[in-house]
Amino acid sequence: LAVKGVQALSPYQPGKPIDELARELGLEPSDIIKLASNENPLGPSEKALAAARSALSDLCLYPDGNGYELKRALSERYGVGMDQITLGNGSNDVLEVITRCFADTESEVVFSQYAFAVYPLVTQAIGARGVCVPARDWGHDLDAMADAITERTRLVFVANPNNPTGTVHTAAAIEAFLAKVPERVLVVLDEAYCEYLTGDDSPDGVRLLSRFPNLIVCRTFSKAWGLAALRVGYSLSSPDIADILNRVRQPFNVDSVALAAATAVLADEAYLERSREVNAAGLKQLAEGFDRMGLKYIPSAGNFIAVEVGDQAAAVYQTLLQHGVIVRPVAGYGMPRHLRVSVGLPHQNDRFLDALAEALTAGG
Numbered sequence: 318l319a320v321k322g323v324q325a326l327s328p329y330q331p332g333k334p335i336d337e338l339a340r341e342l343g344l345e346p347s348d349i350i351k352l353a354s355n356e357n358p359l360g361p362s363e364k365a366l367a368a369a370r371s372a373l374s375d376l377c378l379y380p381d382g383n384g385y386e387l388k389r390a391l392s393e394r395y396g397v398g399m400d401q402i403t404l405g406n407g408s409n410d411v412l413e414v415i416t417r418c419f420a421d422t423e424s425e426v427v428f429s430q431y432a433f434a435v436y437p438l439v440t441q442a443i444g445a446r447g448v449c450v451p452a453r454d455w456g457h458d459l460d461a462m463a464d465a466i467t468e469r470t471r472l473v474f475v476a477n478p479n480n481p482t483g484t485v486h487t488a489a490a491i492e493a494f495l496a497k498v499p500e501r502v503l504v505v506l507d508e509a510y511c512e513y514l515t516g517d518d519s520p521d522g523v524r525l526l527s528r529f530p531n532l533i534v535c536r537t538f539s540k541a542w543g544l545a546a547l548r549v550g551y552s553l554s555s556p557d558i559a560d561i562l563n564r565v566r567q568p569f570n571v572d573s574v575a576l577a578a579a580t581a582v583l584a585d586e587a588y589l590e591r592s593r594e595v596n597a598a599g600l601k602q603l604a605e606g607f608d609r610m611g612l613k614y615i616p617s618a619g620n621f622i623a624v625e626v627g628d629q630a631a632a633v634y635q636t637l638l639q640h641g642v643i644v645r646p647v648a649g650y651g652m653p654r655h656l657r658v659s660v661g662l663p664h665q666n667d668r669f670l671d672a673l674a675e676a677l678t679a680g681g
């Protein structure tokens with residue numbers, strides 16, 4: 318019964334839930350570590366928790382459909398107008414709304430090999446043609462992506478940093494790419510992991526918005542801000558684009574608890590700083606562990622890292638599960654020799670590295 322594009326869809330594969338694995342292994346959920354979904358290992362910000370709790374007293378009321386307080390906080394933090402912001406139920410929601418607004422069955426949508434799985438998914442769901450451009454050194458080949466644009470192209474997705482590879486382009490490379498893209502083609506710059514980038518010269522799509530009216534920057538509260546369960550994402554764009562997106566999104570797509578927590582966490586600079594520190598230390602710890610084991614990995618700018626474990630990656634994944642460690646296989650991304658592991662707390666990273674060493678010695 319489903320339309321053609323939808324019939325051919327394979328569902329997005331989330332990480333295995335902790336409770337499910339605990340039941341299978343006869344363990345307590347607290348014995349399991351999940352490093353599979355690029356979540357923040359710190360647990361939520363206390364400020365966000367307090368705001369979420371106090372929002373519970375209004376559960377019988379609809380949320381603010383315009384997300385006024387959150388938009389105001391975002392607008393102050395990033396120096397954009399409130400009319401440039403579109404809120405979503407996670408940034409996945411925003412990615413889907415963008416695709417529905419700007420592409421149709423006649424359109425082509427360009428993305429990179431090894432790029433975030435939701436781009437081909439939303440493209441296929443609306444029956445547009447996905448144009449997957451071969452990657453270079455695991456990252457987006459921006460020149461080839463610009464060359465792949467035809468008169469049918471409506472959208473280009475660029476993940477910076479990209480998931481699952483962790484590759485990142487410099488601000489200059491993104492700018493040079495945007496300069497090549499015709500204005501009638503929208504560029505969706507997905508910056509889900511941008512808060513982990515440090516340094517004044519870090520790529521930052523917001524700085525480019527005033528110069529490129531065809532740019533949409535997507536961000537999320539799920540990663541460095543530690544609110545994945547609440548599903549809050551947003552895009553920043555020209556007011557004209559935001560106006561269109563806001564017409565199509567569901568009127569109450571972000572709930573009151575999520576709005577309150579996201580607004581509060583934006584004021585918790587110390588939490589963000591801790592997220593960055595824990596992540597930088599964890600990436601180093603994992604990379605050093607892989608070096609000791611002689612494993613190759615893709616240097617990552619995100620809160621995860623893809624490590625090459627070889628032909629036996631599927632078996633290694635299963636053995637890790639038996640040790641109560643959940644990571645993410647990335648064969649579905651065309652990376653059958655890699656596993657992606659999210660950065661955890663120091664003891665979690667150690668447990669993963671120990672389990673990995675055992676799994677590799679056991680031959681998978």
Ligand code: PMP
Nearest residue numbers: 407408409433480509537539550
């Ligand atoms: N973009 C990228 C590159 C991601 O890795 C993710 C999460 N895995 C998302 C967007 C979506 O995140 P969310 O829907 O939780 O905001």
